[in-house]
Amino acid sequence: MSKNEELFQEATGYMPGGVNSPVRAFRGIEMAPRFIREGRGCRITDEDGQEYIDYIGAYGPLILGHRHPSVVAALKEAVDRGTAFGAPTALEVQMAKRVTELVPSVDVVRMVNSGTEATLSAIRLARAATGRDGIVKFEGCYHGHGDSFLIKAGSGALAMGVPDSPGVPASLASLTRTATFNDLASVKRVLAAEPDAIAAVIVEPIAGNMGVVPPAKGFLEGLRELSTSYGALLIFDEVMTGFRVSRGGAQELYGVTPDLTTLGKVIGGGLPVGAYGGRRDLMEQIAPAGPVYQAGTLSGNPLAMSAGLAQLDALEASNAWEQLESTSGLLETGIRNILEELSLPLALNRVGSMMTLFFTEGEVTNFEQATRANTKLHARFFRNMLEAGIHLPPSQFEALFVSLAHEQDDIDRTLEAIRQSLKVTYEV
Numbered sequence: 001m002s003k004n005e006e007l008f009q010e011a012t013g014y015m016p017g018g019v020n021s022p023v024r025a026f027r028g029i030e031m032a033p034r035f036i037r038e039g040r041g042c043r044i045t046d047e048d049g050q051e052y053i054d055y056i057g058a059y060g061p062l063i064l065g066h067r068h069p070s071v072v073a074a075l076k077e078a079v080d081r082g083t084a085f086g087a088p089t090a091l092e093v094q095m096a097k098r099v100t101e102l103v104p105s106v107d108v109v110r111m112v113n114s115g116t117e118a119t120l121s122a123i124r125l126a127r128a129a130t131g132r133d134g135i136v137k138f139e140g141c142y143h144g145h146g147d148s149f150l151i152k153a154g155s156g157a158l159a160m161g162v163p164d165s166p167g168v169p170a171s172l173a174s175l176t177r178t179a180t181f182n183d184l185a186s187v188k189r190v191l192a193a194e195p196d197a198i199a200a201v202i203v204e205p206i207a208g209n210m211g212v213v214p215p216a217k218g219f220l221e222g223l224r225e226l227s228t229s230y231g232a233l234l235i236f237d238e239v240m241t242g243f244r245v246s247r248g249g250a251q252e253l254y255g256v257t258p259d260l261t262t263l264g265k266v267i268g269g270g271l272p273v274g275a276y277g278g279r280r281d282l283m284e285q286i287a288p289a290g291p292v293y294q295a296g297t298l299s300g301n302p303l304a305m306s307a308g309l310a311q312l313d314a315l316e317a318s319n320a321w322e323q324l325e326s327t328s329g330l331l332e333t334g335i336r337n338i339l340e341e342l343s344l345p346l347a348l349n350r351v352g353s354m355m356t357l358f359f360t361e362g363e364v365t366n367f368e369q370a371t372r373a374n375t376k377l378h379a380r381f382f383r384n385m386l387e388a389g390i391h392l393p394p395s396q397f398e399a400l401f402v403s404l405a406h407e408q409d410d411i412d413r414t415l416e417a418i419r420q421s422l423k424v425t426y427e428v
């Protein structure tokens with residue numbers, strides 16, 4: 001038995017499914033997950049000493065790659081001053097100021113400890129600010145594991161939410177309406193059915209959690225108009241896209257300004273962080289400035305702030321987003337050439353350094369089309385890639401992430417592995 005297998009067997013005795021977050025367990029892949037010992041740049045090494053080129057990047061946070069020297073240095077310095085104080089620090093002021101400078105919609109920001117916490121808090125604020133309880137989310141969009149967000153779509157856009165997980169009260173789920181991504185008519189139907197009931201429309205401006213699905217032209221603009229005309233707040237969940245697709249996130253890339261924005265992943269430099277922010281008049285309703293309660297023992301933690309600030313500094317100091325675009329463009333072009341060479345017309349979606357190869361033909365513009373993907377073929381491809389030393393997300397419905405540490409050589413090696421793995425997967 002390999003060390004990975006041994007560890008996984010032991011882990012299942014002490015943790016649900018052997019992991020602390022479900023996607024890590026490689027369910028559906030029929031193999032033990034790789035237990036990672038260390039990472040550097042775009043490479044990671046598992047407990048068996050196998051090295052991989054990593055395209056998970058901790059599911060988004062590690063945009064500079066693993067163990068970036070300036071992040072490590074900032075962390076070491078912070079550790080030497082103390083790990084937590086439960087009192088304000090200068091680092092938090094720096095971080096808040098930086099976020100408001102970078103993210104167009106954010107005048108005032110509150111730091112939390114995860115993306116889930118950010119979206120839960122943003123929804124509470126939206127409900128308080130509007131005096132309404134309903135929320136609209138999109139089928140296939142993920143906003144963390146909060147009760148209100150674990151809602152499957154009903155049979156029609158008007159259907160009441162049905163909980164996706166046992167333990168979510170039906171009464172709470174019934175406050176969540178679902179609409180179809182890239183389909184403004186479906187949003188309009190939901191809003192028009194209950195014109196005074198919806199507190200917020202929450203969306204991943206670039207969907208990343210059904211695999212990557214870019215917004216169609218005019219979709220985000222349309223959401224902005226519809227939300228305003230029905231008195232609902234527009235929340236962009238930029239936990240994945242923030243600081244990744246551009247300096248100011250998807251809202252800067254597409255020029256659409258939401259009322260509230262949620263952040264996470266990149267902002268923490270690999271430490272547990274989230275944030276939510278927006279218009280001053282809204283954010284000043286948060287305690288202690290206002291009556292909407294939200295708190296956190298470790299919120300604004302000095303280690304997390306140090307790592308996050310160091311990462312943002314490094315991004316801004318280089319032409320990070322241009323470099324990410326060009327490296328990711330190489331990977332995309334290479335994959336398209338291979339697909340053509342092998343006569344495999346698979347759907348490939350990319351925005352900046354987020355990308356998904358869907359094992360389905362035709363375009364993928366929403367959840368229904370994404371779920372047409374053949375997950376068995378994806379699993380076979382994934383296993384072949386892992387054996388070839390490439391660490392991809394084990395689920396078809398996740399984005400792969402290119403980092404600043406990926407270089408031409410890594411992309412070339414990855415493309416060769418993709419060519420071979422696709423050949424084996426399709427037996428062509």
Ligand SMILES: *Cc1c(COP(=O)(O)O)cnc(C)c1O
Nearest residue numbers: 114115116142143144237239240
């Ligand atoms: C990852 C993610 C979350 C949840 O963040 P956690 O830190 O895992 O709680 C929320 N929204 C989006 C868009 C995400 O990608």
